[in-house]
Amino acid sequence: MSAYKSVDIDEILKDEERFGKKSRAPRIKINPGEEKVVRLLKAPQDTKFYVIRVQHWGIPIGMGKTPPQICTWKHSGEPCYYCEVVNEYYNSGDPRKAELARRMKASITYVSNVIDVNDPTNDDGTPKVQIWQYSQSVYKELLYYFKHRDEYGDLTHPEEGRDIRIKAEIMGQQTGRTYTRHAVKVRGNASAIPDMAALDHLHDLETMYPLTLHSYEVQQGIFDGTLDYRTGKAKNELGGRAPMAELEAGDSFESFSAEKPKAKKASKKDDDWDDLEDDSEEDEKVRDIKAKLRSTLNKKKG
Numbered sequence: 001m002s003a004y005k006s007v008d009i010d011e012i013l014k015d016e017e018r019f020g021k022k023s024r025a026p027r028i029k030i031n032p033g034e035e036k037v038v039r040l041l042k043a044p045q046d047t048k049f050y051v052i053r054v055q056h057w058g059i060p061i062g063m064g065k066t067p068p069q070i071c072t073w074k075h076s077g078e079p080c081y082y083c084e085v086v087n088e089y090y091n092s093g094d095p096r097k098a099e100l101a102r103r104m105k106a107s108i109t110y111v112s113n114v115i116d117v118n119d120p121t122n123d124d125g126t127p128k129v130q131i132w133q134y135s136q137s138v139y140k141e142l143l144y145y146f147k148h149r150d151e152y153g154d155l156t157h158p159e160e161g162r163d164i165r166i167k168a169e170i171m172g173q174q175t176g177r178t179y180t181r182h183a184v185k186v187r188g189n190a191s192a193i194p195d196m197a198a199l200d201h202l203h204d205l206e207t208m209y210p211l212t213l214h215s216y217e218v219q220q221g222i223f224d225g226t227l228d229y230r231t232g233k234a235k236n237e238l239g240g241r242a243p244m245a246e247l248e249a250g251d252s253f254e255s256f257s258a259e260k261p262k263a264k265k266a267s268k269k270d271d272d273w274d275d276l277e278d279d280s281e282e283d284e285k286v287r288d289i290k291a292k293l294r295s296t297l298n299k300k301k302g
Helices: 009-019 072-076 081-090 095-104 136-147 196-200 216-224 279-301
Strands: 035-041 051-056 107-116 129-134 164-174 177-186
Touching (some): 051 081, 081 095, 136 177
């Protein structure tokens, strides 16, 4: 018998990391008409309580549910192919392309660690630290309180901070969708967080939501479908899963008109709503738009 090699646990763990099912980020959800009371959390030495991500959605077109693509123009000032396509579609005069542009345009999201004051503990007794994703308009409301520090102090302080009430106000309903707006209000009195151990269970937001900046050429390949939308590599190369926790669309995101330097700005529309439409319905509508485009082209050829 030749030399026997033992199982390499490091190689096994690499396969688990590469091919294993990723657990979803523990995101706090607020149903329409409901409210929750939370506390913002941050590491004692951190100077910010959030990370920001500006991302394009629905790329490549018609591929179903795909992870968002980082906007290089917003994050690094480099040209963004996706922004160019969105501007082109917006200004095409074709309402079908304008609809696709609306879906693909970059949106800005803030992400923070929070603990639900009324549900602070997991089943195993550990602090239940969750992820809160919110729009720029919500961030501006929070910023008001931070700017008035003399009156409200540091909202994130674990012993002297303030509880924050988040309410999903129903703004309307249309064609099966419920539109809500997240309104925030800070409690008048300071208090301690429910469990100080929560500071030892914070999620590493930079690791969970890494900034994967693709070059302009790679973005073009991803959009055209010749490169893998997760790795940016040729599809015949085995790239594995990108190690990212995906920000989900439709969580009270503040939508931005896509733009690039010296390009005509697309008209801005206030989309600061929670779009509770099912993802499968979104995919079906995209397929319907593409089918209509193909039908129109066929008629022209005929």
